Amino acid sequence: MALRLVAFLIGFGLSILGGVSCIMYLNLLTAGxxxxxxxxxxxxxxxxxxxxxxxFMMTAALYFPTRQ
Known part of the structure; x- marks a missing residue:
């Protein structure tokens, strides 16, 4: 359970970093x-x-079955 939560939070952080980078590069459109x-x-x-x-990490953390 704790491993899935950590994987989800790391995936969330990575997706925020990547999304902000892609949005930041949208300024290139105004540069021509x-x-x-x-x-x-x-x-x-x-x-x-x-x-x-x-x-991908968030999806895997949510939908990957756990062993119980």
Missing amino acids: FTVQEYFQFVFERTECYLLAAGV
């Missing part, structure tokens, strides 16, 4: 980037993958 260039840039950045990793 096209939407295609924005997505290409975001997919090249490592910190934006934290969003996907965090969502």
